[in-house]
Amino acid sequence: AVPATVALFKRLSVDDQLALLWYAYTEMGGSITPAAPGAARLQLAEGLLSQIKKMSHAEQLQVMRDLAANRNTAISRGYGVLSTNTKLAFWYELSVLMEQGIVIPMPPGYQPSSDVTEVLEAIKSLDFGQQITVLRNTVVDMGVDPLAD
Numbered sequence: 001a002v003p004a005t006v007a008l009f010k011r012l013s014v015d016d017q018l019a020l021l022w023y024a025y026t027e028m029g030g031s032i033t034p035a036a037p038g039a040a041r042l043q044l045a046e047g048l049l050s051q052i053k054k055m056s057h058a059e060q061l062q063v064m065r066d067l068a069a070n071r072n073t074a075i076s077r078g079y080g081v082l083s084t085n086t087k088l089a090f091w092y093e094l095s096v097l098m099e100q101g102i103v104i105p106m107p108p109g110y111q112p113s114s115d116v117t118e119v120l121e122a123i124k125s126l127d128f129g130q131q132i133t134v135l136r137n138t139v140v141d142m143g144v145d146p147l148a149d
């Protein structure tokens with residue numbers, strides 16, 4: 001069930017991938033907060049996050065689209081060297097910053113596409129551990145590995 005769900009995610013458009021992560025966060029947010037000693041891991045992502053915080057909302061959205069689309073940018077390369085859990089912690093922190101209005105929020109009244117709803121339902125049908133595995137497998141392949149050729 002996990003590989004099938006990850007495959008569904010990877011078939012989503014870039015914007016749908018971002019929307020899916022957002023809804024996964026809003027559904028799981030409560031349960032991952034206590035599990036996120038990601039705070040420690042976030043130090044490794046702090047440089048990237050502080051650069052993103054200084055950007056305009058439009059630039060922030062572009063950075064996230066570039067990550068999901070594996071576009072080769074400085075931020076994508078910085079992301080690529082993070083460990084998988086730090087990548088998760090990085091996305092988690094972006095969601096928190098979105099809620100605080102520091103990072104571009106979801107457009108008001110945003111309606112997820114049926115593709116997004118389908119993947120979200122697939123994720124919801126998994127147990128918590130499997131949900132984390134799906135998320136790990138989605139964020140691990142974002143960005144660019146600067147050591148790959």
Ligand code: 45D
Pocket residue numbers: 014015016018019021022024025032035036037038041061064085086088089091092094095098104105106107132135
């Ligand atoms: O205008 O360290 C659209 C554990 C449309 C433990 C948009 C863990 C157009 C160890 C593109 C939609 C494994 C539990 C706009 C950690 C438009 C450990 C914008 C786990 C504005 C860390 C969309 C952590 C945007 C976990 C901007 C499970 C969307 C973390 C942005 C999970 C979406 C984190 C974002 C999740 C989603 C984070 C930032 C699910 C982030 C999701």
